[in-house]
Every structure is written in structure tokens, then in C-alpha cells.
Amino acid sequence: MPLPPLVLALLDALEEPALLIARQRTEAANRAARALLGAGLVDQDVRFAIRQPQALDAILSGREGRFEVRGIGGIERSFEVVLTSLDTGLLLVRLVDRSARQAAEKAQVDFVANASHELRTPLATVLGYSETLSEEGELPEPLRRRFGEQIHAQATRMMTIIRDLMSLSRIEADRFSAPIAEVRLDALVREAVVAAGPLAESRSCRIELALADEPATVRGDLAQLRQLLDNLLGNAVRYGCRGEGGRVLVSVADAGRWISLIVRDWGEGVSARHLPRLTERFYRVDAARSRDGGGTGLGLAIVAQIVERHRGLLDIRSREGEGTEVEIRLPRV
Structure with missing residues (x-):
């Protein structure tokens, strides 16, 4: 017997994947279930949809309960399976994603x-x-x-x-509260370059500036943006200046609705396999070199969190032997 439209509408209203099972047969599956398990679930044996042994045994037994399993929709994904018996003789199966x-x-x-x-x-x-x-x-x-x-x-x-x-x-x-103050990013960059001067001098490194002619104003937290600049310049000077004549270029430019900040060095660069993990806490490409340079392994993690709070974008580009370029885009005022 076809299920009433209201039942199907209520099933689709559930955010998590959900199925209605009757005697091992899938009577209905909402959009989330079809996206997770495949489109052709309805009117098929439930074993076509659920292959995880523990979940399948519980569904076939028709008993109520809830338990967590791995292996539904992907080997590493974890779901809480919630089974509820309905008066109509149907079994409601909900899959609550616990992976996050x-x-x-x-x-x-x-x-x-x-x-x-x-x-x-x-x-x-x-x-x-x-x-x-x-x-x-x-x-x-x-x-x-x-x-x-x-x-x-x-x-x-x-x-x-x-x-x-x-x-x-x-x-x-503070990550859920976007900063509202107006900050002159170009002026802040000049201050940060002056502050990094002693470190750059000790490394025989030259910091060059390329700033836009027009004021570069963003909505931001002054202290956090100053910390972001200190971390980026510190990393570039410590790890991007190779001996006498090394240089770091800091540029600020208009990028439409964004202000683009780029810190570029011509140091050893980073292998592509490390790039996705550079903003992880305590992750180091070279632990010994990082400690010798005074790094804690938290600098880029802090940068990433500050960019996220400012509703900005972070992009790190690097090639071994050619240096590293970090670009940050912040919403302009």
C-alpha cells in the first residue's frame, strides 16, 4: 500500500538520513538517505541499502534501539543508528552522523x-x-x-x-562574533615591518613593501590582525631568508570586495604533501629547524583562526626551492 503523502513529507523534513522498513523491504527513503546510500533504495530489499553487519542484523530483527557503527556511507564515517517501531508495523531507521x-x-x-x-x-x-x-x-x-x-x-x-x-x-x-572596527591594514603592515626589523637584521634579511595608493581599510580586530602580521613576517624571515641578500615582499592590494595581503619569500619552500597540514596545531615541516628558529608550531594555526574569525580567505602556495607565498583576503569596508 502506498504511504500517505504527509508521511513522505515528514520523512523528507528530517535532516538526517531516514528509511521506513517493512518486512526487510525499504518502503521509503528521504532525500538525505538517497544521497548517502544511493537513489534506487525504495521497493528494494533493505540489504541493498544497509550492508553494515551490526546495523543490518538489528534492522532485520525489527527491534528498537540505538547504537553507533562505522562503515555506512564510507569506511571512516560513524553513525548512530536509531530504530523506532511505528504502530503501522513500519520500522523507522534514522542515521545520525557522528563523524564530526x-x-x-x-x-x-x-x-x-x-x-x-x-x-x-x-x-x-x-x-x-x-x-x-x-x-x-x-x-x-x-x-x-x-x-x-x-x-x-x-x-x-x-x-x-x-x-x-x-x-x-x-x-x-570569539570566532562567532565578526569584528566590526575599521582597521587601516596598510598602516598596520608598516608598523609590523618596523617591529620585525631587528629580527630581519639579525638574519641579514630585507623586507620590501608594495602597498596600494588608496587606503586599505578592513573590518577587523586590531590586536588580532597585528598578531597575524607578526606571525607571517616572523615565519617568512626565519624560514624564508637564505643567508645574505635574502628578502621578503609584503604587498597589500585592492581585490574587488576584498583587500589582499601577500607575504612572499624566496626560501627553501615547502613540499606539496605538507601544504594541507601547515595550519594544524604543532605541525612542523622540520621540527628541529622550527625549534632552532624559535617557533612553537602554532603560528599558522593562529593565523588560520584569525582569518576565519574575520570571515576571510587563506591560501598558502609553495614549491620546494622557490619559496612560499601566503595570501590573506579580508572583506574591505
Whole structure:
């Protein structure tokens, strides 16, 4: 017997994939179910739609319940299967996607593990050197000074990691509220280049500017945009200037409804396989080189979060041996 139009309309109104099953036969499937499992589900054996063993056994038994399974609509996808018996003798099968939740939980676990690892290394150094300094007996002055310098350097490193973690937390807390202040991006770029001057000089690196003639005004958070520029310039100078004569080009240009900010270097560049992961927290192309350069592995993650909060676009282009170009587009006022 055909199902009433109202029943079909209610089924289609559900956001999650849903099917109505009667005696192993799929009587109806909403749009979400057809998109997930295929178009030809209706009037077919339910085994054509659901092949995951645990879910299939529960559906064929007709019993109510809810449980999570993997393997429906993709090997890595996770769904909560909700089975509800209806008075009409039909079994309502709903598939609630839990993949995003599980991915978020995994990301949180990975983040805590990475943060613990990053802090453990400098902390172990501080404890080791301080324990030696606290022992009885004289230490030669050069050795004592070297131990003190190492303690200070590692404590500074821990403070930098904690500062960056706090920055990420603050940015994420504000990510749903778009900034409303008007910020002159071209003026802010000039300030950032001056601030990066000492670092550039220490690396024998020249920072060049190419700014638009007209004022480049965006809606933004002044402190966050300043941090974004500091991170981009710091990365470009540390990893993009190869010896004497190295240079970094910073440009700001009109791009229609956007203001385009580009930071370009001619350093070693990055392999294509690393590009998709550069904005992950604590991800490093070369861990040793990053630590030697003073990096925490959080710089580009912070940049990505700031761009997201500003409703902007981030694009990183790089080729090994040719350098890296980071472009950020922010909505203009």
C-alpha cells in the first residue's frame, strides 16, 4: 500500500538520513538517505541499502534501539543508528552522523597530547639544570652561566607556547562574533615591518613593501590582525631568508570586495604533501629547524583562526626551492 503523502513529507523534513522498513523491504527513503546510500533504495530489499553487519542484523530483527557503527556511507564515517517501531508495523531507521563529533574529540585528545609533549621537553631541561645548580659544591663560573642561560631559554620557550595556546583559546572563543572596527591594514603592515626589523637584521634579511595608493581599510580586530602580521613576517624571515641578500615582499592590494595581503619569500619552500597540514596545531615541516628558529608550531594555526574569525580567505602556495607565498583576503569596508 502506498504511504500517505504527509508521511513522505515528514520523512523528507528530517535532516538526517531516514528509511521506513517493512518486512526487510525499504518502503521509503528521504532525500538525505538517497544521497548517502544511493537513489534506487525504495521497493528494494533493505540489504541493498544497509550492508553494515551490526546495523543490518538489528534492522532485520525489527527491534528498537540505538547504537553507533562505522562503515555506512564510507569506511571512516560513524553513525548512530536509531530504530523506532511505528504502530503501522513500519520500522523507522534514522542515521545520525557522528563523524564530526568523533573527529572533534580526536582533535582534542591529539591537541592535549601534543601540548603536553611540547611542554615536557623544555620542562625536563629546566629541571635537569636546576637540579645540578642546587647540588652542593662549586661550579665553574662559565658552566654555571651556561646552565642559567639554558634554564632561561627553556622557560622562555614554555612561556611562548603557553602564550600562543592562550591566544588560540581567546580567538576560538570569539570566532562567532565578526569584528566590526575599521582597521587601516596598510598602516598596520608598516608598523609590523618596523617591529620585525631587528629580527630581519639579525638574519641579514630585507623586507620590501608594495602597498596600494588608496587606503586599505578592513573590518577587523586590531590586536588580532597585528598578531597575524607578526606571525607571517616572523615565519617568512626565519624560514624564508637564505643567508645574505635574502628578502621578503609584503604587498597589500585592492581585490574587488576584498583587500589582499601577500607575504612572499624566496626560501627553501615547502613540499606539496605538507601544504594541507601547515595550519594544524604543532605541525612542523622540520621540527628541529622550527625549534632552532624559535617557533612553537602554532603560528599558522593562529593565523588560520584569525582569518576565519574575520570571515576571510587563506591560501598558502609553495614549491620546494622557490619559496612560499601566503595570501590573506579580508572583506574591505
